[in-house]
Amino acid sequence: MSPRWRKVTRDFWQERMRSGLVVAAIALGIAAFSAVLSSYAILDRELNQGYLATNPASFTIRTDAVDRELLEAVGAQPGVQSVEARRAVSGRLKAGPAQWRSVLLFVVKDFADIKVSTIAPETGAWPPGTGEILIERDAFQVAKTRIGQTVTVKLPRGEDQTLRVSGGVHDVGQAQARMENVVYGYITLQTLASLGEEPFLDQLKILVSGDRFDPVHIAEVAADVRKLLENRGRPVRRVDVPDPGKHPHADLMGMLLLAISSFGLLVLGLSGVLVVNLLTALMASQVRQIGMMKAIGGTRSQIAQIYFGQALLLGVAAVAIALPVGILGGRALCLYLSGFLNFDMTSFAVPVWVYLLVALVGLVTPLLAASYPVLKGSGISVWEALSDFGVADRGFGSGVLDRALAGVGGVARPLLLAIRNSFRRRTRLVLTLLTLSVGGLFFMSALNIRTSMINTLDHLFASRRFDLSVSLGTMAPLESIERAVAKTPGAVRSEGWIATEGFVVSAAGSASAQSSGAAGLHGGQEGAGGGHSAAGPAPARFAVLGVQPGTKLLKLEISEGRDLLPEDVDALVANTALAARYPQIRVGQSVVLGMGPAESTWRVVGIAREAFLLPWAMCRAPTSSARAGTCAWPTRFGWGSFSRTPRRSTGFEKRWIKTFKERESGRFRRAVMPRAASDSTSTC
Amino acid sequence: MLIELQSLNKTYKTEAGSFSALRGVDLTIGAGEFVAVVGKSGSGKSTLLNLVGGIDRPTSGSVSVGGTAIQGMSENDLAIWRGGNVGLVFQFFQLLPTLTVLENVMLPMDFRGTLPPADRRPRALSLLDRVGVVEQANKLPQALSGGQQQRVAIARALANDPPVILADEPTGNLDSATAKDVLGLFRGLASAGTTVIIATHERDIASVIDRTVHLVDGVVVR
Structure with a gap:
C-alpha cells in the first residue's frame, strides 16, 4: 500500500471519534433507506405472488340466482378460463358474551373445488359442514372466538342461529379484519339456508384466459359475459373489475412505504449535512498537512484523492454496518406490514439490485458530502495552509459582520468570546445551523402532521x-x-x-x-x-x-x-x-x-x-x-x-x-x- | 546561475494596511552553493525562501530556478515543479504524524511517481541511512526526538533528488549539538552539488556556509 493510502487508513483510525460519528450518521440514513428499499422489494414480490397464487377473479358479476346451466354457459364463453359461483351476505355475529360485530359471510358451493379467488385452510377442519363456519385467521380476534366454540349469527331475514367454528382459513384477498372491524366467515349453501336465507349463489367470479393482466382484454370478456347474461334474461346488478394482478391493498402498502421511505430519505439527507459538517471540521484540522503535502510535490487532485478516499472509507464502514441492520429492519417491517395487510411471507430474499443500490447510495453520499470541503481544502495554497489561515480564507475581523460584532458591548467577556467565536468559522456555523434546522424541521413536520390529522378528524366529526x-x-x-x-x-x-x-x-x-x-x-x-x-x-x-x-x-x-x-x-x-x-x-x-x-x-x-x-x-x-x-x-x-x-x-x-x-x-x-x-x- | 532573483518585491495587504516584506531584491546563487539568509525577525528571510520555492508569489519581479521562471506558474504546476526541483525543510519539521518515518520519506516519491514503486522503499531507507536515522524507519514521528525528526525532514527533502534544498530555520528548534549535526548534513549536501539555502538566526555558521545574504527590512544589504 502506498504512503498515500496508508495515510487514508491511519487518519481514519486516528480520528476514530469523529470518524465514528460520521459513520454513525451515514449508517443511520443508509439503514433507514435500505430497510425501506428491501421491504418494498420483498413486499411487492410477496404480495403479488401470494395474491396471484389465489387465482384472483379477473372480474365479478352480480346477478340473481346462478344455476348450473348458466355456469356452464359462462364457462364455455370465449375468453373465460374459469368461472365459479359465490355469494356474500352481510349480517351480524355475536362476539363474546354480548357484543355484536358485522360479519361478511362468503358462501361457497364446493369447498373441495375452489378454482378462483381461492382460500387456504390453516387450522381446524376443512371443509366446513352444515351448521359450521370457517373464520378468516385475522378475524378470530374480532369475533372473540376459537375453533370448537360456537358463535351466534343473524342475517337480515333470519333469526339468531348458532354456528360452530370448525376452522380457520387465510383469504389473501381480504383486508385485515381487525382494521375493518369485520368478521369474515365462510359457509356452505346448506348453512346459509339454516340461517334463514334462500340457498342460492348470485355472484360469478370469472378468471379470463389469455392475458390475465390486460385490462382491455378483461373488459372485453366482461362485456361479452354481461351480454350473455342479458340475452338470457338475467339481470346484471354490478360488474366489478379490480386492477389486474394487483392486490386490493397494494396501494395502501405503497402509501405506507412512501411515507416511511420519505423519512428514510430525509434521514439520509440529514446525515449528508452532518457528513459535510464533520468533514469540513476534519479538513480544517488537516490544513497544515495539506500545505506540507503540496510543498513536497502533491497536486490538488492527489491530495483530493486522499480525502475522497477517506470519505469512501467512511462510506464503506457505514454500508458495512447499515446494510445488515437495514436488511434486518426491512424484515421486521415486512413482517409488520404483511400482518397488517393479511398475507404470508414465503421468502425474505432481497434482490441483488437492492444491495447494489444501497451500496451505491452509501458510497456516493459521503463522497458527495465530502466534495465541497475536500475540493475547498485541497485547493488551498501552500502559503495559506502553512500560515495556518486554514480553509476559513481569512481571519476574524476582516468583514463587516466581524467589525459589527466587535462593536457589541455591555455583556460579559465570556459571552462576547462565545458570540464572536460562533462567527469565526462561518461555513461551519451555517452547516451546524442547517443540520439543526433540518432536524428541527423534520421533528416539527411530524408534530404538525399529527396535529393536522387530529384537527381534521375533529372537524369531520364536528360536522x-x-x-x-x-x-x-x-x-x-x-x-x-x-x-x-x-x-x-x-x-x-x-x-x-x-x-x-x-x-x-x-x-x-x-x-x-x-x-x-x-x-x-x-x-x-x-x-x-x-x-x-x-x-x-x-x-x-x-x-x-x-x-x-x-x-x-x-x-x-x-x-x-x-x-x-x-x-x-x-x-x-x-x-x-x-x-x-x-x-x-x-x-x-x-x-x-x-x-x-x-x-x-x-x-x-x-x-x-x-x-x-x-x-x-x-x-x-x-x-x-x-x-x-x-x-x-x-x-x-x-x-x-x-x-x-x-x-x-x-x-x-x-x-x-x-x-x-x-x-x-x-x-x-x-x-x-x-x-x-x-x-x-x-x-x- | 541556478537561482536568479530580479527586482523581487513582495507586499502583503492586511487590514492594517500594506506591508512590504521584500523590496527590489536582486540575487543570484550558483549550483552547489550553501547560502545562509540572515536577518532579524520580519526582515523577509522566510518570504525570500517561499518565493524561491514557489510557495508564495512575488508582487513583482522574477524568480528563475534552473532556468525556469516560476512566478507565472499555476498552483498545480508549481506543486509538480517543487516535487522534482526543490526540497523543503521547516523549523517544526512538518512530518505527517500518521505516517512512519519511512513512509514520510517515500511520500514525495509517491506524489512525483518518477521511481518505480518497488524502488522507493530502498531509496528511502538509503536516505535515512545517509542522515543517520535508518533504525527509526518504522517509527511514527512522534516517537522521535526533535533532531531525529529534522534529519527525517532532510531525508524527505532529498527524496526526489532535487537540485535545491530550502531550509527555513532548520535549527531553530534544536539544541546546539544537534543543530551542528544538521548544519553538517547540509554542508555535506552542498559539497555533493546540491544548492542549499537556509534562513537562520544562527551566529556560528560561517564555518559551514559558502555565503551569507543579509536582509534588513526586506532589502539585501550585503
Whole structure:
C-alpha cells in the first residue's frame, strides 16, 4: 500500500471519534433507506405472488340466482378460463358474551373445488359442514372466538342461529379484519339456508384466459359475459373489475412505504449535512498537512484523492454496518406490514439490485458530502495552509459582520468570546445551523402532521352532530321509527335519512364510467370482496344521502356555495372528493344522477370540505310533497335513523341500542357511533 | 546561475494596511552553493525562501530556478515543479504524524511517481541511512526526538533528488549539538552539488556556509 493510502487508513483510525460519528450518521440514513428499499422489494414480490397464487377473479358479476346451466354457459364463453359461483351476505355475529360485530359471510358451493379467488385452510377442519363456519385467521380476534366454540349469527331475514367454528382459513384477498372491524366467515349453501336465507349463489367470479393482466382484454370478456347474461334474461346488478394482478391493498402498502421511505430519505439527507459538517471540521484540522503535502510535490487532485478516499472509507464502514441492520429492519417491517395487510411471507430474499443500490447510495453520499470541503481544502495554497489561515480564507475581523460584532458591548467577556467565536468559522456555523434546522424541521413536520390529522378528524366529526346512527335492514315508515326512538329513553333528537347509491349520467345519457367504491356516511366501503366497479361495464357509484329538510344533525363545512336549505327540492351538496372526480359537479351546474332504475336532474348548490372520505353527496330526502316519484330509492340501506343523545358514555349508547333493538329487532341492521372511538368508528 | 532573483518585491495587504516584506531584491546563487539568509525577525528571510520555492508569489519581479521562471506558474504546476526541483525543510519539521518515518520519506516519491514503486522503499531507507536515522524507519514521528525528526525532514527533502534544498530555520528548534549535526548534513549536501539555502538566526555558521545574504527590512544589504 502506498504512503498515500496508508495515510487514508491511519487518519481514519486516528480520528476514530469523529470518524465514528460520521459513520454513525451515514449508517443511520443508509439503514433507514435500505430497510425501506428491501421491504418494498420483498413486499411487492410477496404480495403479488401470494395474491396471484389465489387465482384472483379477473372480474365479478352480480346477478340473481346462478344455476348450473348458466355456469356452464359462462364457462364455455370465449375468453373465460374459469368461472365459479359465490355469494356474500352481510349480517351480524355475536362476539363474546354480548357484543355484536358485522360479519361478511362468503358462501361457497364446493369447498373441495375452489378454482378462483381461492382460500387456504390453516387450522381446524376443512371443509366446513352444515351448521359450521370457517373464520378468516385475522378475524378470530374480532369475533372473540376459537375453533370448537360456537358463535351466534343473524342475517337480515333470519333469526339468531348458532354456528360452530370448525376452522380457520387465510383469504389473501381480504383486508385485515381487525382494521375493518369485520368478521369474515365462510359457509356452505346448506348453512346459509339454516340461517334463514334462500340457498342460492348470485355472484360469478370469472378468471379470463389469455392475458390475465390486460385490462382491455378483461373488459372485453366482461362485456361479452354481461351480454350473455342479458340475452338470457338475467339481470346484471354490478360488474366489478379490480386492477389486474394487483392486490386490493397494494396501494395502501405503497402509501405506507412512501411515507416511511420519505423519512428514510430525509434521514439520509440529514446525515449528508452532518457528513459535510464533520468533514469540513476534519479538513480544517488537516490544513497544515495539506500545505506540507503540496510543498513536497502533491497536486490538488492527489491530495483530493486522499480525502475522497477517506470519505469512501467512511462510506464503506457505514454500508458495512447499515446494510445488515437495514436488511434486518426491512424484515421486521415486512413482517409488520404483511400482518397488517393479511398475507404470508414465503421468502425474505432481497434482490441483488437492492444491495447494489444501497451500496451505491452509501458510497456516493459521503463522497458527495465530502466534495465541497475536500475540493475547498485541497485547493488551498501552500502559503495559506502553512500560515495556518486554514480553509476559513481569512481571519476574524476582516468583514463587516466581524467589525459589527466587535462593536457589541455591555455583556460579559465570556459571552462576547462565545458570540464572536460562533462567527469565526462561518461555513461551519451555517452547516451546524442547517443540520439543526433540518432536524428541527423534520421533528416539527411530524408534530404538525399529527396535529393536522387530529384537527381534521375533529372537524369531520364536528360536522356529524349525532352520537349514534342506526341502519335498518328494510324500508320502514318514518313515523314508526320516530315512535320507536321516542319510546327509547335517552335520545334528544332523531332524524330519518335515506342512504343509497348513485352514479353520474353524462350529457349523452350514458353513465360516467370511473372507478369508485360505494361509500357510507363514514367513508367505509360497502359490498363484498373489496373490488371496485368496472370501468366500462358499470358506472362508478357513490353514496347519496337524502336528509330531512333543515337537518340539525349534519352540518357540513361548506367550502363553496351553500348548504341545503329547507325549501330546496332538487339541490345537491357534493363533498370535495366527488367534485374532484367529476368536472360537471360544480356549484351552479346541473347534474343527472342515476339512482336505482330512474334518472333525475339535480342542481349543485354547494361543495363540502371533507378529508379522508370517499365521494358522496347529500340532497333532500324524497317526500310525498317533494319530488315524489321523480326518483326511486332502492331498499338496500332502508331508512336510517340517526339519534342524538346528550354527551354520555359509550356504555350508555350500547344500552340504548339494546333497548331500541328490542323494539325494532325485525328491522335493525347495524348501529354506528362515529365518535365512540378516536381512531375508528364503532359498530354494534 | 541556478537561482536568479530580479527586482523581487513582495507586499502583503492586511487590514492594517500594506506591508512590504521584500523590496527590489536582486540575487543570484550558483549550483552547489550553501547560502545562509540572515536577518532579524520580519526582515523577509522566510518570504525570500517561499518565493524561491514557489510557495508564495512575488508582487513583482522574477524568480528563475534552473532556468525556469516560476512566478507565472499555476498552483498545480508549481506543486509538480517543487516535487522534482526543490526540497523543503521547516523549523517544526512538518512530518505527517500518521505516517512512519519511512513512509514520510517515500511520500514525495509517491506524489512525483518518477521511481518505480518497488524502488522507493530502498531509496528511502538509503536516505535515512545517509542522515543517520535508518533504525527509526518504522517509527511514527512522534516517537522521535526533535533532531531525529529534522534529519527525517532532510531525508524527505532529498527524496526526489532535487537540485535545491530550502531550509527555513532548520535549527531553530534544536539544541546546539544537534543543530551542528544538521548544519553538517547540509554542508555535506552542498559539497555533493546540491544548492542549499537556509534562513537562520544562527551566529556560528560561517564555518559551514559558502555565503551569507543579509536582509534588513526586506532589502539585501550585503
